[in-house]
Amino acid sequence: MAPAEKDLAALTTFHEPFPAEGSNPADVVAMLDEFGSPATVATTGGRYFGFVTGGALPAAVGANWLAGVWDQNASLRVMSPIAAELEDVILRWICEALGLPMECEGGLVTCATMANFTALATARCALLANAGWNVVDDGMFGAPPIEVVVGTEVHASILKALSMAGFGKKRLTIIEADSQGRMRAEKLPRLSKSAIVCIQAGSVNTGAFDPAEEICARAHEQGAWVHVDGAFGLWAGISPKFRHLTKGFASADSWATDAHKWPNVNYDSGLVLVRDGKALHASMGMSAAYLQGGTKREPMHHVPESPRRARGVEFWAALKSLGRTGLSDLIERTCAHAQTFAAGLRNAGFNVLNDVVINQVLVSFGPEEVTQEVIRCVQQDGTCWCGGTICQGRTAMRISVSSWVTNEEDVQHSLEAIIRIARECLAL
Numbered sequence: 519m520a521p522a523e524k525d526l527a528a529l530t531t532f533h534e535p536f537p538a539e540g541s542n543p544a545d546v547v548a549m550l551d552e553f554g555s556p557a558t559v560a561t562t563g564g565r566y567f568g569f570v571t572g573g574a575l576p577a578a579v580g581a582n583w584l585a586g587v588w589d590q591n592a593s594l595r596v597m598s599p600i601a602a603e604l605e606d607v608i609l610r611w612i613c614e615a616l617g618l619p620m621e622c623e624g625g626l627v628t629c630a631t632m633a634n635f636t637a638l639a640t641a642r643c644a645l646l647a648n649a650g651w652n653v654v655d656d657g658m659f660g661a662p663p664i665e666v667v668v669g670t671e672v673h674a675s676i677l678k679a680l681s682m683a684g685f686g687k688k689r690l691t692i693i694e695a696d697s698q699g700r701m702r703a704e705k706l707p708r709l710s711k712s713a714i715v716c717i718q719a720g721s722v723n724t725g726a727f728d729p730a731e732e733i734c735a736r737a738h739e740q741g742a743w744v745h746v747d748g749a750f751g752l753w754a755g756i757s758p759k760f761r762h763l764t765k766g767f768a769s770a771d772s773w774a775t776d777a778h779k780w781p782n783v784n785y786d787s788g789l790v791l792v793r794d795g796k797a798l799h800a801s802m803g804m805s806a807a808y809l810q811g812g813t814k815r816e817p818m819h820h821v822p823e824s825p826r827r828a829r830g831v832e833f834w835a836a837l838k839s840l841g842r843t844g845l846s847d848l849i850e851r852t853c854a855h856a857q858t859f860a861a862g863l864r865n866a867g868f869n870v871l872n873d874v875v876i877n878q879v880l881v882s883f884g885p886e887e888v889t890q891e892v893i894r895c896v897q898q899d900g901t902c903w904c905g906g907t908i909c910q911g912r913t914a915m916r917i918s919v920s921s922w923v924t925n926e927e928d929v930q931h932s933l934e935a936i937i938r939i940a941r942e943c944l945a946l
Protein backbone atom coordinates (compact mmCIF):
# COMPACT_ATOMS: atom_id res chain seq x y z
CA MET A 519 0.00 0.00 0.00
CA ALA A 520 2.52 2.57 1.20
CA PRO A 521 6.11 2.67 -0.14
CA ALA A 522 8.88 0.71 1.58
CA GLU A 523 11.49 2.59 3.63
CA LYS A 524 14.20 1.80 1.08
CA ASP A 525 12.08 3.31 -1.72
CA LEU A 526 11.51 6.45 0.31
CA ALA A 527 15.23 6.67 1.04
CA ALA A 528 15.96 6.40 -2.70
CA LEU A 529 14.04 9.64 -3.29
CA THR A 530 17.23 11.48 -2.36
CA THR A 531 18.31 10.62 -5.93
CA PHE A 532 16.15 13.54 -7.09
CA HIS A 533 17.98 16.00 -4.86
CA GLU A 534 20.85 16.62 -7.25
CA PRO A 535 22.03 20.12 -8.17
CA PHE A 536 20.01 21.65 -11.03
CA PRO A 537 21.70 19.91 -13.99
CA ALA A 538 23.82 22.19 -16.12
CA GLU A 539 23.11 20.04 -19.16
CA GLY A 540 19.85 18.48 -20.30
CA SER A 541 19.06 14.75 -20.48
CA ASN A 542 17.47 12.50 -23.02
CA PRO A 543 13.66 12.69 -22.48
CA ALA A 544 13.38 8.89 -22.43
CA ASP A 545 16.03 8.71 -19.71
CA VAL A 546 14.18 11.38 -17.72
CA VAL A 547 10.97 9.36 -17.80
CA ALA A 548 12.87 6.15 -17.04
CA MET A 549 14.37 7.79 -13.96
CA LEU A 550 10.92 8.89 -12.81
CA ASP A 551 9.67 5.35 -13.20
CA GLU A 552 12.66 3.77 -11.48
CA PHE A 553 12.68 6.02 -8.41
CA GLY A 554 9.23 7.63 -8.52
CA SER A 555 6.90 4.68 -9.12
CA PRO A 556 8.04 2.74 -6.01
CA ALA A 557 7.43 5.87 -3.90
CA THR A 558 3.75 6.15 -4.82
CA VAL A 559 0.84 5.01 -2.65
CA ALA A 560 -1.45 2.36 -4.13
CA THR A 561 -4.55 4.54 -3.99
CA THR A 562 -5.90 3.09 -7.22
CA GLY A 563 -6.06 -0.41 -5.75
CA GLY A 564 -9.10 -2.00 -4.18
CA ARG A 565 -7.88 -1.91 -0.60
CA TYR A 566 -7.17 1.77 -0.10
CA PHE A 567 -9.71 3.23 2.30
CA GLY A 568 -7.94 6.42 3.33
CA PHE A 569 -9.44 9.93 3.26
CA VAL A 570 -12.16 9.90 0.55
CA THR A 571 -10.04 8.69 -2.33
CA GLY A 572 -11.59 7.40 -5.49
CA GLY A 573 -9.64 5.20 -7.87
CA ALA A 574 -9.17 6.19 -11.48
CA LEU A 575 -11.56 4.64 -13.98
CA PRO A 576 -9.90 3.15 -17.10
CA ALA A 577 -11.66 5.57 -19.46
CA ALA A 578 -10.59 8.49 -17.28
CA VAL A 579 -6.95 7.34 -17.23
CA GLY A 580 -6.93 6.94 -21.02
CA ALA A 581 -8.56 10.33 -21.49
CA ASN A 582 -6.04 11.89 -19.13
CA TRP A 583 -3.16 10.56 -21.25
CA LEU A 584 -4.77 11.94 -24.38
CA ALA A 585 -5.44 15.28 -22.71
CA GLY A 586 -1.82 15.37 -21.57
CA VAL A 587 -0.65 15.03 -25.13
CA TRP A 588 -3.19 17.61 -26.33
CA ASP A 589 -1.93 20.05 -23.65
CA GLN A 590 -4.95 22.29 -23.96
CA ASN A 591 -5.48 25.54 -22.11
CA ALA A 592 -9.13 25.39 -21.04
CA SER A 593 -9.41 29.13 -20.53
CA LEU A 594 -11.32 30.37 -23.52
CA ARG A 595 -13.24 28.46 -26.18
CA VAL A 596 -10.94 29.81 -28.87
CA MET A 597 -7.97 28.22 -27.07
CA SER A 598 -9.63 24.82 -26.82
CA PRO A 599 -13.05 24.20 -28.37
CA ILE A 600 -13.04 20.60 -27.15
CA ALA A 601 -12.31 21.56 -23.54
CA ALA A 602 -15.04 24.22 -23.52
CA GLU A 603 -17.58 21.93 -25.18
CA LEU A 604 -16.96 19.07 -22.75
CA GLU A 605 -17.43 21.46 -19.81
CA ASP A 606 -20.84 22.43 -21.23
CA VAL A 607 -21.78 18.77 -21.50
CA ILE A 608 -20.56 17.88 -17.99
CA LEU A 609 -22.42 20.77 -16.37
CA ARG A 610 -25.66 19.72 -18.04
CA TRP A 611 -25.22 16.03 -17.25
CA ILE A 612 -24.44 16.67 -13.59
CA CYS A 613 -27.42 18.97 -13.04
CA GLU A 614 -29.66 16.39 -14.68
CA ALA A 615 -28.16 13.41 -12.86
CA LEU A 616 -28.14 14.99 -9.40
CA GLY A 617 -31.49 16.72 -9.80
CA LEU A 618 -29.99 20.21 -9.46
CA PRO A 619 -31.54 23.25 -11.15
CA MET A 620 -30.81 23.20 -14.89
CA GLU A 621 -30.26 26.95 -14.90
CA CYS A 622 -27.09 26.54 -12.80
CA GLU A 623 -23.79 27.81 -14.10
CA GLY A 624 -20.60 26.28 -12.94
CA GLY A 625 -16.96 25.60 -13.39
CA LEU A 626 -14.38 22.86 -13.17
CA VAL A 627 -11.83 23.47 -10.45
CA THR A 628 -9.10 21.43 -8.79
CA CYS A 629 -11.04 20.23 -5.77
CA ALA A 630 -13.92 20.75 -3.39
CA THR A 631 -11.84 23.23 -1.39
CA MET A 632 -11.62 25.48 -4.46
CA ALA A 633 -15.25 24.80 -5.35
CA ASN A 634 -16.23 25.89 -1.84
CA PHE A 635 -14.07 28.98 -2.20
CA THR A 636 -15.52 29.89 -5.60
CA ALA A 637 -19.09 29.51 -4.36
CA LEU A 638 -18.49 31.42 -1.12
CA ALA A 639 -16.69 34.27 -2.89
CA THR A 640 -19.67 34.43 -5.26
CA ALA A 641 -22.16 34.41 -2.38
CA ARG A 642 -20.21 37.27 -0.81
CA CYS A 643 -20.36 39.36 -4.00
CA ALA A 644 -24.03 38.62 -4.58
CA LEU A 645 -25.19 39.39 -1.03
CA LEU A 646 -23.15 42.58 -0.91
CA ALA A 647 -24.49 43.61 -4.31
CA ASN A 648 -28.01 43.22 -2.85
CA ALA A 649 -26.89 45.54 -0.07
CA GLY A 650 -25.72 48.09 -2.64
CA TRP A 651 -22.01 47.26 -2.34
CA ASN A 652 -19.76 46.32 -5.26
CA VAL A 653 -16.99 44.00 -4.02
CA VAL A 654 -15.18 43.97 -7.36
CA ASP A 655 -14.84 47.76 -7.39
CA ASP A 656 -14.73 48.62 -3.71
CA GLY A 657 -13.28 45.50 -2.13
CA MET A 658 -14.14 44.52 1.41
CA PHE A 659 -12.90 47.66 3.19
CA GLY A 660 -15.93 49.12 4.95
CA ALA A 661 -18.32 46.62 3.32
CA PRO A 662 -21.55 45.79 5.16
CA PRO A 663 -21.09 42.72 7.38
CA ILE A 664 -22.08 39.24 6.25
CA GLU A 665 -23.10 36.63 8.78
CA VAL A 666 -21.77 33.14 8.06
CA VAL A 667 -23.40 30.11 9.63
CA VAL A 668 -21.82 26.64 9.79
CA GLY A 669 -22.42 23.46 11.80
CA THR A 670 -19.99 22.18 14.43
CA GLU A 671 -19.00 19.34 12.06
CA VAL A 672 -18.22 21.68 9.15
CA HIS A 673 -15.39 20.42 6.95
CA ALA A 674 -12.05 22.21 7.37
CA SER A 675 -12.05 23.17 3.69
CA ILE A 676 -15.08 25.41 4.27
CA LEU A 677 -13.18 27.17 7.05
CA LYS A 678 -10.19 27.59 4.75
CA ALA A 679 -12.37 28.83 1.89
CA LEU A 680 -14.12 31.27 4.22
CA SER A 681 -10.85 32.66 5.48
CA MET A 682 -9.56 33.04 1.89
CA ALA A 683 -12.76 34.94 1.07
CA GLY A 684 -12.16 37.32 3.98
CA PHE A 685 -14.42 35.81 6.65
CA GLY A 686 -12.63 35.12 9.91
CA LYS A 687 -13.11 31.82 11.75
CA LYS A 688 -13.90 33.72 14.94
CA ARG A 689 -16.76 35.56 13.25
CA LEU A 690 -18.77 32.46 12.39
CA THR A 691 -22.10 31.50 13.89
CA ILE A 692 -21.70 27.84 14.78
CA ILE A 693 -24.76 25.63 15.03
CA GLU A 694 -24.86 22.54 17.22
CA ALA A 695 -24.89 19.16 15.50
CA ASP A 696 -26.52 15.89 16.54
CA SER A 697 -24.63 12.67 17.34
CA GLN A 698 -24.09 11.97 13.62
CA GLY A 699 -22.78 15.48 12.91
CA ARG A 700 -25.98 16.77 11.28
CA MET A 701 -26.68 20.43 11.84
CA ARG A 702 -29.72 20.86 14.08
CA ALA A 703 -32.07 22.90 11.94
CA GLU A 704 -34.13 24.07 14.90
CA LYS A 705 -31.02 25.81 16.27
CA LEU A 706 -30.72 28.07 13.23
CA PRO A 707 -30.98 31.60 14.65
CA ARG A 708 -32.82 34.56 13.16
CA LEU A 709 -30.40 35.61 10.43
CA SER A 710 -29.18 39.06 9.49
CA LYS A 711 -30.15 40.45 6.09
CA SER A 712 -26.94 39.25 4.46
CA ALA A 713 -26.18 35.71 5.56
CA ILE A 714 -24.56 32.62 4.14
CA VAL A 715 -25.55 29.25 5.59
CA CYS A 716 -23.12 26.43 4.81
CA ILE A 717 -24.62 22.96 4.90
CA GLN A 718 -23.12 19.59 4.20
CA ALA A 719 -24.13 16.63 2.03
CA GLY A 720 -22.00 13.85 3.49
CA SER A 721 -19.82 14.42 6.54
CA VAL A 722 -16.24 13.31 6.03
CA ASN A 723 -16.48 11.36 9.28
CA THR A 724 -19.96 9.89 9.52
CA GLY A 725 -21.24 10.40 5.96
CA ALA A 726 -24.32 12.12 7.44
CA PHE A 727 -26.38 14.70 5.58
CA ASP A 728 -27.64 17.96 7.06
CA PRO A 729 -31.44 18.43 7.02
CA ALA A 730 -31.34 20.52 3.85
CA GLU A 731 -35.04 20.89 3.27
CA GLU A 732 -35.71 22.55 6.60
CA ILE A 733 -32.55 24.65 6.62
CA CYS A 734 -33.02 25.92 3.04
CA ALA A 735 -36.65 26.85 3.74
CA ARG A 736 -35.76 28.76 6.92
CA ALA A 737 -32.69 30.43 5.46
CA HIS A 738 -34.46 31.50 2.27
CA GLU A 739 -37.37 32.97 4.24
CA GLN A 740 -34.80 35.37 5.64
CA GLY A 741 -33.07 36.10 2.35
CA ALA A 742 -29.92 34.07 3.12
CA TRP A 743 -27.71 32.23 0.63
CA VAL A 744 -27.36 28.49 1.23
CA HIS A 745 -24.14 26.81 0.12
CA VAL A 746 -23.78 23.03 0.00
CA ASP A 747 -20.48 21.30 0.62
CA GLY A 748 -21.24 18.05 -1.14
CA ALA A 749 -17.68 16.95 -1.81
CA PHE A 750 -18.72 13.33 -2.12
CA GLY A 751 -22.19 12.95 -0.58
CA LEU A 752 -23.98 14.86 -3.31
CA TRP A 753 -23.31 11.93 -5.67
CA ALA A 754 -25.67 9.76 -3.61
CA GLY A 755 -28.39 11.67 -5.48
CA ILE A 756 -27.80 9.55 -8.58
CA SER A 757 -28.78 6.33 -6.83
CA PRO A 758 -32.49 5.51 -6.47
CA LYS A 759 -31.56 3.73 -3.24
CA PHE A 760 -29.78 6.68 -1.62
CA ARG A 761 -31.46 9.65 -3.34
CA HIS A 762 -33.66 10.32 -0.29
CA LEU A 763 -30.55 11.43 1.63
CA THR A 764 -30.05 14.37 -0.75
CA LYS A 765 -33.64 15.58 -0.42
CA GLY A 766 -33.84 19.35 -0.20
CA PHE A 767 -30.26 20.05 -1.30
CA ALA A 768 -31.44 21.16 -4.74
CA SER A 769 -33.10 24.19 -3.13
CA ALA A 770 -29.71 25.67 -2.20
CA ASP A 771 -27.96 28.48 -4.05
CA SER A 772 -24.55 26.93 -4.67
CA TRP A 773 -22.90 23.51 -4.52
CA ALA A 774 -19.35 22.20 -4.34
CA THR A 775 -18.39 18.66 -5.19
CA ASP A 776 -15.51 16.49 -6.32
CA ALA A 777 -15.12 14.20 -9.29
CA HIS A 778 -11.91 12.73 -7.84
CA LYS A 779 -13.79 11.18 -4.94
CA TRP A 780 -16.85 8.99 -5.58
CA PRO A 781 -17.02 9.30 -9.40
CA ASN A 782 -13.44 7.95 -9.58
CA VAL A 783 -12.04 10.58 -11.90
CA ASN A 784 -8.28 11.00 -11.58
CA TYR A 785 -6.91 13.94 -9.57
CA ASP A 786 -7.45 16.83 -9.61
CA SER A 787 -11.09 17.33 -10.37
CA GLY A 788 -13.69 19.43 -8.55
CA LEU A 789 -16.89 21.16 -9.58
CA VAL A 790 -18.71 24.29 -8.48
CA LEU A 791 -22.32 25.04 -9.38
CA VAL A 792 -24.17 28.28 -8.73
CA ARG A 793 -27.88 28.79 -9.32
CA ASP A 794 -27.39 32.45 -10.30
CA GLY A 795 -24.97 32.20 -13.21
CA LYS A 796 -24.68 35.98 -13.48
CA ALA A 797 -23.46 36.15 -9.88
CA LEU A 798 -20.78 33.55 -10.61
CA HIS A 799 -19.66 35.46 -13.67
CA ALA A 800 -19.67 38.74 -11.73
CA SER A 801 -17.31 37.37 -9.09
CA MET A 802 -15.05 35.21 -11.28
CA GLY A 803 -15.08 36.97 -14.66
CA MET A 804 -12.11 38.96 -15.89
CA SER A 805 -11.43 40.98 -18.99
CA ALA A 806 -8.37 42.02 -20.92
CA ALA A 807 -8.15 43.31 -24.47
CA TYR A 808 -6.20 40.27 -25.63
CA LEU A 809 -8.52 37.74 -23.92
CA GLN A 810 -11.47 38.05 -26.21
CA GLY A 811 -14.12 35.41 -25.82
CA GLY A 812 -17.09 34.58 -27.98
CA THR A 813 -20.79 34.61 -27.32
CA LYS A 814 -20.93 31.14 -25.76
CA ARG A 815 -19.93 30.19 -22.20
CA GLU A 816 -16.24 30.86 -21.60
CA PRO A 817 -14.72 28.51 -19.00
CA MET A 818 -12.33 31.02 -17.40
CA HIS A 819 -15.13 33.38 -16.31
CA HIS A 820 -16.55 30.80 -13.92
CA VAL A 821 -13.50 29.78 -11.87
CA PRO A 822 -10.61 31.46 -10.06
CA GLU A 823 -7.93 30.33 -12.53
CA SER A 824 -7.52 31.56 -16.09
CA PRO A 825 -5.07 29.14 -17.70
CA ARG A 826 -6.05 25.71 -16.60
CA ARG A 827 -5.63 22.17 -17.80
CA ALA A 828 -8.56 20.57 -19.61
CA ARG A 829 -9.68 18.53 -16.60
CA GLY A 830 -13.09 18.10 -18.16
CA VAL A 831 -11.63 15.57 -20.59
CA GLU A 832 -11.26 12.79 -18.05
CA PHE A 833 -14.34 13.90 -16.10
CA TRP A 834 -16.41 13.51 -19.28
CA ALA A 835 -14.75 10.17 -20.06
CA ALA A 836 -15.62 8.83 -16.59
CA LEU A 837 -19.26 9.89 -16.88
CA LYS A 838 -19.54 8.60 -20.44
CA SER A 839 -18.00 5.23 -19.59
CA LEU A 840 -20.21 4.73 -16.51
CA GLY A 841 -23.47 6.25 -17.63
CA ARG A 842 -26.17 6.84 -15.03
CA THR A 843 -26.47 3.15 -14.21
CA GLY A 844 -22.75 2.62 -13.85
CA LEU A 845 -22.35 5.60 -11.53
CA SER A 846 -25.36 4.58 -9.49
CA ASP A 847 -24.00 1.00 -9.23
CA LEU A 848 -20.62 2.34 -8.10
CA ILE A 849 -22.31 4.39 -5.36
CA GLU A 850 -24.47 1.48 -4.22
CA ARG A 851 -21.66 -1.07 -4.38
CA THR A 852 -19.30 1.01 -2.26
CA CYS A 853 -22.07 1.67 0.27
CA ALA A 854 -22.77 -2.09 0.45
CA HIS A 855 -19.06 -2.72 1.10
CA ALA A 856 -19.19 -0.15 3.92
CA GLN A 857 -22.09 -2.10 5.45
CA THR A 858 -20.08 -5.34 5.20
CA PHE A 859 -17.17 -3.66 7.01
CA ALA A 860 -19.47 -2.32 9.71
CA ALA A 861 -21.20 -5.68 10.24
CA GLY A 862 -17.88 -7.59 10.30
CA LEU A 863 -16.38 -5.20 12.85
CA ARG A 864 -19.47 -5.25 15.07
CA ASN A 865 -19.58 -9.05 14.94
CA ALA A 866 -15.96 -9.12 16.03
CA GLY A 867 -16.95 -7.05 19.07
CA PHE A 868 -15.72 -3.65 17.98
CA ASN A 869 -17.58 -0.39 18.27
CA VAL A 870 -18.82 1.17 15.04
CA LEU A 871 -19.38 4.77 16.03
CA ASN A 872 -21.55 6.05 13.19
CA ASP A 873 -24.81 5.11 11.55
CA VAL A 874 -23.37 3.83 8.29
CA VAL A 875 -25.63 5.70 5.89
CA ILE A 876 -23.31 5.75 2.87
CA ASN A 877 -19.68 4.72 2.35
CA GLN A 878 -18.03 5.90 5.58
CA VAL A 879 -17.35 3.70 8.60
CA LEU A 880 -15.85 4.89 11.89
CA VAL A 881 -14.61 2.24 14.27
CA SER A 882 -13.13 2.46 17.72
CA PHE A 883 -11.03 -0.34 19.22
CA GLY A 884 -11.37 0.92 22.78
CA PRO A 885 -9.10 3.48 24.42
CA GLU A 886 -7.62 6.18 22.21
CA GLU A 887 -4.08 4.73 22.38
CA VAL A 888 -5.28 1.29 21.27
CA THR A 889 -7.19 2.72 18.31
CA GLN A 890 -4.14 4.78 17.33
CA GLU A 891 -1.96 1.68 17.59
CA VAL A 892 -4.36 -0.38 15.46
CA ILE A 893 -4.31 2.33 12.77
CA ARG A 894 -0.50 2.38 12.85
CA CYS A 895 -0.27 -1.41 12.61
CA VAL A 896 -2.90 -1.65 9.83
CA GLN A 897 -0.90 0.85 7.80
CA GLN A 898 2.31 -1.04 8.49
CA ASP A 899 0.79 -4.45 7.72
CA GLY A 900 -0.03 -3.33 4.18
CA THR A 901 -3.10 -5.48 3.49
CA CYS A 902 -5.18 -2.32 3.31
CA TRP A 903 -4.82 1.34 4.23
CA CYS A 904 -7.07 3.21 6.65
CA GLY A 905 -6.54 6.55 8.34
CA GLY A 906 -7.63 7.99 11.65
CA THR A 907 -9.85 10.80 12.86
CA ILE A 908 -11.44 12.31 15.92
CA CYS A 909 -15.19 12.57 15.66
CA GLN A 910 -17.04 14.48 18.37
CA GLY A 911 -14.16 13.84 20.75
CA ARG A 912 -13.78 10.11 19.98
CA THR A 913 -10.72 8.69 18.27
CA ALA A 914 -11.62 6.37 15.42
CA MET A 915 -10.26 4.56 12.43
CA ARG A 916 -11.92 5.72 9.21
CA ILE A 917 -12.85 3.29 6.45
CA SER A 918 -13.95 5.18 3.36
CA VAL A 919 -14.98 2.87 0.53
CA SER A 920 -14.72 5.08 -2.52
CA SER A 921 -13.02 3.12 -5.27
CA TRP A 922 -14.67 1.45 -8.24
CA VAL A 923 -12.05 -1.34 -7.95
CA THR A 924 -12.94 -2.56 -4.45
CA ASN A 925 -14.67 -5.95 -4.53
CA GLU A 926 -16.06 -8.35 -1.96
CA GLU A 927 -12.74 -10.21 -1.74
CA ASP A 928 -10.89 -6.95 -0.97
CA VAL A 929 -13.37 -6.23 1.80
CA GLN A 930 -13.12 -9.70 3.37
CA HIS A 931 -9.35 -9.75 3.13
CA SER A 932 -9.13 -6.27 4.70
CA LEU A 933 -11.64 -7.10 7.44
CA GLU A 934 -9.65 -10.19 8.41
CA ALA A 935 -6.46 -8.14 8.60
CA ILE A 936 -8.04 -5.33 10.65
CA ILE A 937 -9.66 -7.76 13.11
CA ARG A 938 -6.46 -9.82 13.47
CA ILE A 939 -4.37 -6.69 14.08
CA ALA A 940 -6.90 -5.19 16.52
CA ARG A 941 -6.96 -8.44 18.55
CA GLU A 942 -3.16 -8.53 18.62
CA CYS A 943 -3.03 -4.90 19.81
CA LEU A 944 -5.63 -5.55 22.50
CA ALA A 945 -3.74 -8.63 23.71
CA LEU A 946 -0.56 -6.62 24.29
Ligand SMILES: Cc1ncc(COP(=O)(O)O)c(C=O)c1O
Nearest residue numbers: 570629630631673675722747749
Ligand atom coordinates in the same frame (compact mmCIF):
# COMPACT_ATOMS: atom_id res chain seq x y z
C1 LIG B 1 -17.27 17.05 3.12
C2 LIG B 1 -15.98 17.45 2.48
N1 LIG B 1 -15.82 18.71 2.05
C3 LIG B 1 -14.68 19.12 1.47
C4 LIG B 1 -13.63 18.26 1.27
C5 LIG B 1 -12.37 18.77 0.62
O1 LIG B 1 -12.19 18.16 -0.61
P1 LIG B 1 -10.84 18.38 -1.43
O2 LIG B 1 -9.79 17.69 -0.64
O3 LIG B 1 -11.10 17.75 -2.75
O4 LIG B 1 -10.61 19.83 -1.53
C6 LIG B 1 -13.74 16.94 1.72
C7 LIG B 1 -12.61 16.00 1.58
O5 LIG B 1 -12.65 14.88 1.99
C8 LIG B 1 -14.96 16.52 2.32
O6 LIG B 1 -15.13 15.26 2.74
